[in-house]
Amino acid sequence: MEIGIGTKLGRYEITSLVGQGGMATVYEAHDPMLDRSVAIKVLHPHLAMDKAFVGRFRHEAQAIAALRHPNIIRVFDFGVEGDGYYMVMEFMDGGTLAALLKNTKERRQVLSADQVLKLFVPLCSAIDYAAGQGMIHRDIKPSNIMLTSAGDPILTDYGIAKMLGVTSFTDSGMVMGSAHYMAPEQAQGLGADVKTDIYSLGIVLFQALTGRVPFDGDTTGSVIAQQIAAPVPSLASINPALSPAVQSVLEGALAKDPGKRYQSAAGLASGLRAALGQPSAAVPAMTAAGPPGTTRLEPFPQQAPAAASAPPGPPPASEPQMAPDQPYPYPYADWGQPSQPTLAERLHKRLGIIVAAAAVVVVVAILAGVLGTRGGKPTTTTATSSLASTVSSILSSVASGPLTTGGSSPGSTVVPDPSPQTAALRAEAGSLMMAGKFNEAIAKYTEALQTNPKDTAARIGLGIAYYHLPKSSRLGAQQLESAVTSDPGNVQAWAYLAACRYSFIDQSDGRDFTSAEEACNKALELDPNSALAHAFLGEIYSAMGRSDEALAEVSRAISLAPNEPGVLVAMGAVKADADDWQAAVSNFKKAVTLAPNYPDYVLYLATAYRQTEQYDSAIEYCRNALQLDEGYEYQAYRGIGRALWDKGDYEGAETNLWQAIDLDDTDAFSHWALGGVYYDQADYEGALPELERAVALRPENAGFLEWEGACYMALERWKEARAALEKAVELDPSRTGAQELLDQLTADGH
Numbered sequence: 001m002e003i004g005i006g007t008k009l010g011r012y013e014i015t016s017l018v019g020q021g022g023m024a025t026v027y028e029a030h031d032p033m034l035d036r037s038v039a040i041k042v043l044h045p046h047l048a049m050d051k052a053f054v055g056r057f058r059h060e061a062q063a064i065a066a067l068r069h070p071n072i073i074r075v076f077d078f079g080v081e082g083d084g085y086y087m088v089m090e091f092m093d094g095g096t097l098a099a100l101l102k103n104t105k106e107r108r109q110v111l112s113a114d115q116v117l118k119l120f121v122p123l124c125s126a127i128d129y130a131a132g133q134g135m136i137h138r139d140i141k142p143s144n145i146m147l148t149s150a151g152d153p154i155l156t157d158y159g160i161a162k163m164l165g166v167t168s169f170t171d172s173g174m175v176m177g178s179a180h181y182m183a184p185e186q187a188q189g190l191g192a193d194v195k196t197d198i199y200s201l202g203i204v205l206f207q208a209l210t211g212r213v214p215f216d217g218d219t220t221g222s223v224i225a226q227q228i229a230a231p232v233p234s235l236a237s238i239n240p241a242l243s244p245a246v247q248s249v250l251e252g253a254l255a256k257d258p259g260k261r262y263q264s265a266a267g268l269a270s271g272l273r274a275a276l277g278q279p280s281a282a283v284p285a286m287t288a289a290g291p292p293g294t295t296r297l298e299p300f301p302q303q304a305p306a307a308a309s310a311p312p313g314p315p316p317a318s319e320p321q322m323a324p325d326q327p328y329p330y331p332y333a334d335w336g337q338p339s340q341p342t343l344a345e346r347l348h349k350r351l352g353i354i355v356a357a358a359a360v361v362v363v364v365a366i367l368a369g370v371l372g373t374r375g376g377k378p379t380t381t382t383a384t385s386s387l388a389s390t391v392s393s394i395l396s397s398v399a400s401g402p403l404t405t406g407g408s409s410p411g412s413t414v415v416p417d418p419s420p421q422t423a424a425l426r427a428e429a430g431s432l433m434m435a436g437k438f439n440e441a442i443a444k445y446t447e448a449l450q451t452n453p454k455d456t457a458a459r460i461g462l463g464i465a466y467y468h469l470p471k472s473s474r475l476g477a478q479q480l481e482s483a484v485t486s487d488p489g490n491v492q493a494w495a496y497l498a499a500c501r502y503s504f505i506d507q508s509d510g511r512d513f514t515s516a517e518e519a520c521n522k523a524l525e526l527d528p529n530s531a532l533a534h535a536f537l538g539e540i541y542s543a544m545g546r547s548d549e550a551l552a553e554v555s556r557a558i559s560l561a562p563n564e565p566g567v568l569v570a571m572g573a574v575k576a577d578a579d580d581w582q583a584a585v586s587n588f589k590k591a592v593t594l595a596p597n598y599p600d601y602v603l604y605l606a607t608a609y610r611q612t613e614q615y616d617s618a619i620e621y622c623r624n625a626l627q628l629d630e631g632y633e634y635q636a637y638r639g640i641g642r643a644l645w646d647k648g649d650y651e652g653a654e655t656n657l658w659q660a661i662d663l664d665d666t667d668a669f670s671h672w673a674l675g676g677v678y679y680d681q682a683d684y685e686g687a688l689p690e691l692e693r694a695v696a697l698r699p700e701n702a703g704f705l706e707w708e709g710a711c712y713m714a715l716e717r718w719k720e721a722r723a724a725l726e727k728a729v730e731l732d733p734s735r736t737g738a739q740e741l742l743d744q745l746t747a748d749g750h
Contacts, residue, residue: 003027003042009081012040012088028091031076033659037091038076045083064158066666067133068472068631070443071126073146073156077662092154094147097204101142105211110239113276116208119145119153120272121450123201124265126155131194131265132475138192140200141181142207179223180213184256187224195258198265202253205272209246210238214254228256245275273450422451426458433465436597438630441465456487464496468600470631473503494523495533502540513540531561535570542577550574565591569601572608581611592621599625599632603639610643618643634663638670645677653677668697672704679707684714695724702732709741718750 003025007014012029015037019026024041031038064087065075077088097119104111111119123145130137137144137158146154179187183199186192206214214233215226232254235242249271255261262268429444445462448455463479466472477500483493498519505513517540523533538553554574557567572587588605595601606621622639625632641656654677660670675690691708698704705728712721722745728738 003084009040009042009084009086010077010079010088012038012077014040029088031088039089039091040086041089042084042086064135065664066471067130067135067158068469069126069129070439071122071153071155072130072158073154078665089156092146092148092156094149094151096143097145097147097153097208098142100147101207101211110211111208115151116205117273117276118151119208120201120205121269123153123155124269124272125446126153127194127197127201127265129475130155130158131197136192136194137197137200138186139178139181140197140204141178142204145204179220179227180215182224182227183258184228185258187227193258194264195261198253198262198268199255199258201265201268202250205253206232206250209242209250210235212238214250243275246272249275269450422448422455422458425451426455426461429458429461429465433461433468434597436595436599436628436630438465438468442469454486456483456490456493459483459486460490460493460496463493463500467496467500467503468598468630470635471507473500473507476500477504489526491523491527491530491533494519494526495530495536498523498533498540499536502536502543506543513544516540517544529560531557531564531567534560535564535567539570539573542574547574547578550577563590563594565595565598565601568594569604572604576608576611581608584608585612585614597628599628599630599636602628603632603635606636606639606643610639610646613646615643615647634660634667634670637663638667638673641670641677642673645673645680650677650681666697668694668701668704671697672707675707675711679711679714682714684711687711688715700731702728702735702738705731706735706738706741709738713741713745718745721745722750 003009003014005014005016009029011033012031014027014029016028017025018028018039024043027040027042029038029040030036065078067075073092074090075087076090079086079088101111127137127140135158137155139157140155144155144157146156148154181200181203183192183196186196203213203215206212215223215230217223217226232247232251235247235250236244249268252262252271253268262271425444425448429441429448432438432441432444442462442465445458445465448458449462452458459479460483463476463483466476466479477497480493480497480500484490484497487493498516501519502513502516505511505516517537520533520537520540523530524537527533534553535557538550538557540550541547541553542550551574554567554571557564558571561567568587568591572584572591575581575583575587585605585608588601588608591601592598592605602621602625606618606625609615609621610618619640622636622643625636625639637656637660641653641660644650644656645653654674657670657674657677660667661674664670671690672694675687675694678684678687678690688708688711691704691711694704695701695708705724709721709724709728712718712724722742725738725742725745728735729742732738
C-alpha cells in the first residue's frame with residue numbers, strides 16, 4: 001500500500017517520515033484517542049506474502065508488547081492495513097546511538113567514561129530483563145538503540161530479527177542480520193541466548209570506546225569469518241588511554257565460545273564499572289523465568305445460557321458459581337471464598353516504601369506540608385495525619401534494616417551503605433514510591449544497587465516497587481528472595497516476598513500457595529505484630545477458601561495498623577470474598593484517601609463501585625487511574641468498558657474494550673468482555689473470535705470455556721461446543737451452567 005502524510009493506519013494518522021531500513025519504514029504518527037505522537041514501523045510488503053513470517057509476527061508481537069523496562073521501547077499496538085504489517089511504539093526524539101557515535105567520530109572524539117556508563121549499564125539491565133521474559137534481541141546494534149532527549153538509551157526492535165528468521169540460514173544460504181555486530185554462533189546458524197546479545201552489545205561497546213568496530217572488511221563474508229575466529233583487537237593500539245582492565249572486559253564480552261563469555265549482562269556491567277574507575281557493582285537481577293502472568297478480571301455466568309431450540313441466551317454478567325480453587329476474575333483484583341469464585345488476577349498492591357533514615361524526617365515533613373493542604377487550604381480530615389504517622393512508622397532504613405509496619409525487623413544484620421550517595425538515592429526512590437511513581441522508583445533503587453549491590457534496603461524497595469506494577473510480581477519476588485538470603489531476619493522482606501509469591505502464583509493459574517504462606521509465617525515468627533504479614537496471610541487464606549482464618553488475620557492487621565493502606569486493601573479483598581461489597585467499598589475508599597496516587601488501589605475501589613452498581617463512580621475512578629500512567633492503562637479502559645457493559649451501553653463498552661486490547665492484546669479478560677458484549681447483542685460471529693482468544697490465552701479457565709461453548713452452540717457448532725463445555729466441567733465440576741449446557745446438547749441429540 002502507498003503511505004504518505006495523512007495516511008491512516010488503523011486510528012493512527014501519519015505525520016512524517018522518520019527513516020527507512022532494510023526491513024521496514026518508520027513514520028511519526030498521531031494517536032487521536034490518546035492525543036500523543038507515536039512511531040509506526042511498517043514492515044515491507046513482500047514480508048506479508050510469507051505465511052511463516054505472518055505466523056511469527058503474530059506470535060512475537062504478543063511477547064514484545066508484554067515487555068516493561070525503562071530502557072526497552074514500549075510497543076503499544078500491532079495491526080494490518082491492506083498488505084502492510086505495522087507496529088506502534090512510543091516516539092523517541094533523541095536520535096539513535098548510531099548517529100551519536102557518527103557525530104562523535106567526525107569530531108575525532110570518543111565517548112567519555114561517564115557517557116559509556118550512562119549508556120551501557122542500563123542496556124545491560126534491559127538485556128537481562130528481556131532474557132528473563134524469554135526474549136532475545138538477536139540484532140543489537142547502534143541503530144537499534146534510541147536515545148531520549150536526556151540521552152538515556154532505549155533498546156528497540158525486540159523480536160524483529162526472530163520474526164525474520166535470523167536464527168537460521170535463509171533458503172538462499174545467506175545469514176540474515178548485521179554482520180558487524182553478529183555473534184559467532186549466529187554467524188554459524190546456531191541457537192541464540194542472552195550471551196548472544198551480550199556479544200553484540202560488546203561490539204557496540206568496543207565502537208563507543210574506540211570509534212570503530214573490532215571486525216571489519218570489504219565483504220560480509222570476511223567480517224563473518226573474523227567474528228568466528230579473529231581475536232579481539234588490542235585497545236592500546238587504537239586508544240592508548242584505555243586500561244588493560246577495559247581490554248579484559250571486552251574480551252569477556254567478545255569470547256568466541258559462549259561458555260567463556262559473560263553469562264549475564266549484569267556481569268558485563270559490573271566489570272565495565274570497575275574498569276572505568278567506578279565502584280564495582282553488579283546490575284541487580286531483573287530477570288524472570290518465563291513470561292509474566294497475564295491479568296484476569298471479569299465475572300463469569302452464574303447460570304448457563306439457556307435455550308432449548310433457539311440459540312442460548314447470553315451468560316449473565318452477574319456473579320457466577322465457581323469452586324474456591326477456580327480463577328474467577330473481577331477487574332483489578334482476585335478474591336475468593338468457599339462458596340464463591342476465587343478471583344484470578346491479583347494486582348500488585350500494598351504500600352511499601354523504604355528510604356534512608358536520614359531522609360525520613362524530611363519526607364514526612366514534606367508529606368505533612370503537601371498532603372495537609374488541598375487547593376491551598378488546610379484540610380480538616382484525619383487522612384493526612386494518619387498517612388504521616390503511617391509513613392513515619394514504615395519509611396525507615398535504620399542500621400538494622402527497614403522496619404515493617406507494626407514491628408521492627410528482629411535479627412536483621414545487613415547494614416545499608418551509609419554513603420551519602422546511596423542514602424540519597426534511596427530517599428529519592430522512597431519519595432517516588434509515596435507519589436505512586438513506581439517506574440521511576442525502580443530506576444532509583446536500581447541505581448542505588450549499582451552503587452552498592454549489598455544494600456538490602458534498596459533491594460527490598462526494588463522488590464516492593466515491582467510488586468506494585470502490573471505483571472511484575474515475579475521480578476519483585478526475585479529481589480526479595482535475594483534480600484532474605486542476605487538478611488534472613490528482615491520482617492518486611494519476608495512479608496512482601498509472601499505477597500509477591502502469592503500474586504505470581506495466582507496470576508499463573510496456580511493453586512498451591514504453600515510457598516507464599518510459608519513466607520508469611522516466617523515474617524510472623526520474626527515479628528508476631530507485623531500488620532502487613534497478617535494482612536497478606538489473610539488474603540492468602542481467603543484465596544484458599546479458609547474464610548474464618550482470613551477474617552481473623554485481616555482483623556488482627558487492622559487492630560495493629562488501622563490507617564495502613566495495604567492493610568485496608570487486604571480487609572477490602574477479604575470482605576469482597578465474602579460478597580460484602582459495601583464493606584469492600586468502605587475499606588478501599590479509605591486506602592485511596594490515604595494513598596490517592598496508587599493506581600492499583602484506585603482500581604480496586606472502581607471494581608467495588610461497579611459491584612455495588614455505582615457505575616458512574618466506577619468509571620470516574622478508572623479515569624483517575626488512567627491519569628496516573630504507571631502501566632495500568634489497559635486495565636482502566638477495561639474497567640470502563642466493563643461498567644458500560646453493565647449499564648447496557650454496548651457501543652461505549654466496545655470502544656473502551658478495544659482500547660484496552662490495543663494497549664495489551666494479551667489481556668484475556670478484555671477479549672472475554674468484548675466477546676460478551678457482542679454475545680449480548682446476538683452477534684455470535686463477532687463474539688467467537690474474542691472468546692476463542694480468551695481461551696487461547698487462559699486455556700485452564702473454566703469460565704472462558706463455558707462462554708466459548710455457549711457461543712459454539714449459538715452457531716450450531718455442536719462438536720466444538722461439547723468439547724469446550726466438557727473441559728469446563730472437568731476443570732470445575734461445580735460449574736452448573738456448563739453442565740446444564742452439556743445436558744441440553746445431549747437432550748437435543750448433539
